[in-house]
Amino acid sequence: MNVTFILKDQTERIVSFTDGQTLLEVAEENRIPIHGACEGACICGGCHVLIENLADKLPKISDQENDALDNAHGVVFNKSRLACQVVLTPELDGLRVCLPHGR
Numbered sequence: 001m002n003v004t005f006i007l008k009d010q011t012e013r014i015v016s017f018t019d020g021q022t023l024l025e026v027a028e029e030n031r032i033p034i035h036g037a038c039e040g041a042c043i044c045g046g047c048h049v050l051i052e053n054l055a056d057k058l059p060k061i062s063d064q065e066n067d068a069l070d071n072a073h074g075v076v077f078n079k080s081r082l083a084c085q086v087v088l089t090p091e092l093d094g095l096r097v098c099l100p101h102g103r
């Protein structure tokens with residue numbers, strides 16, 4: 001199963017994931033530059049990404065994730081998520097994720 005990260009220079013990196021990994025874990029494994037300062041505790045907002053497709057297949061955003069997104073830059077309604085909170089499942093094979101500008 002694969003996820004595509006679209007980097008700030010618009011290059012695309014297709015990487016594989018296993019069921020149950022978070023988007024942040026997959027990014028870190030593949031040296032995708034997402035900086036989660038709180039290491040997945042859903043506080044810092046630094047792992048903010050923009051979801052480009054399959055949004056309806058993602059787990060619902062929690063109140064805590066919503067609060068942490070207040071600390072992120074360039075938030076886009078209905079696209080912004082925190083990579084540490086997105087648990088990947090087979091349904092999310094083919095997910096496309098954009099790294100936001102302005103960080």
Ligand code: FES
Pocket residue numbers: 024035036037038039040041042043044045046047048068082083084085
């Ligand atoms: S790593 Fe800090 S909110 Fe995701």
